[in-house]
Amino acid sequence: MSDEADAETSDALAERRGVETEVYQPAEDSHLLAEVVVERVDAGDTVLEVGTGSGYVASSVAAETGARVVGSDVNPHACRQARERGVEAVRADLTEPFRDGAFDAVVFNPPYLPEEPVAARDDWMETALTGGETGREVTEVFLDGVGRVLAPGGVVFLLASTLSGVDEVAEYAGECGFSTAAVRDESFPFETLTILALHPGE
Numbered sequence: 005m006s007d008e009a010d011a012e013t014s015d016a017l018a019e020r021r022g023v024e025t026e027v028y029q030p031a032e033d034s035h036l037l038a039e040v041v042v043e044r045v046d047a048g049d050t051v052l053e054v055g056t057g058s059g060y061v062a063s064s065v066a067a068e069t070g071a072r073v074v075g076s077d078v079n080p081h082a083c084r085q086a087r088e089r090g091v092e093a094v095r096a097d098l099t100e101p102f103r104d105g106a107f108d109a110v111v112f113n114p115p116y117l118p119e120e121p122v123a124a125r126d127d128w129m130e131t132a133l134t135g136g137e138t139g140r141e142v143t144e145v146f147l148d149g150v151g152r153v154l155a156p157g158g159v160v161f162l163l164a165s166t167l168s169g170v171d172e173v174a175e176y177a178g179e180c181g182f183s184t185a186a187v188r189d190e191s192f193p194f195e196t197l198t199i200l201a202l203h204p205g206e
Contacts, residue, residue, distance in 0.1 A: 028058065037061055038064040040199045045109055051065060053073060055077055058085045059090075060089070061111060074092050074093075099149050099152065103153070109160070119139075147180045147202075154204060160200075166195050182205065184200055
């Protein structure tokens, strides 16, 4: 990444922090993910949004599709905000507490910014935004386990960014047994966001 791109990423991180230091608030990635999922989820589906944050995506999908949507987040402040939006929110580390085959769709906007040790802060916003040295560590742990909670015929909607490598995420998903399709791309000044639809292999 160039110095200019690094500066833009740092600026974007600062912007996303804003005055809110506890819970990630809806931004362009949230809106893109919600739009894609709303188009592809049905009223009878049971959906899990991992890392629900403020609950914006989960509440939007529930309101616009009639699906039952559960949100999970490791951050207790996020769970509280999501519940205030009417989301059934569970404090959880990724998909860990949920039963096998419980969900027709799992949705995740992971922390994907590569870690900058000099700028790192030990707070909930850091947890929401930073995905380790490559930006993919949390995504990879998620991919290792998400197949367990999918119902037969289920699908994962995963957001990926050029800041941490869309192709690398898709490749790792393949190694975890998923077929991968890019269903939506949107470009911004400092990154391109891609929504991947992942289906378990036979």
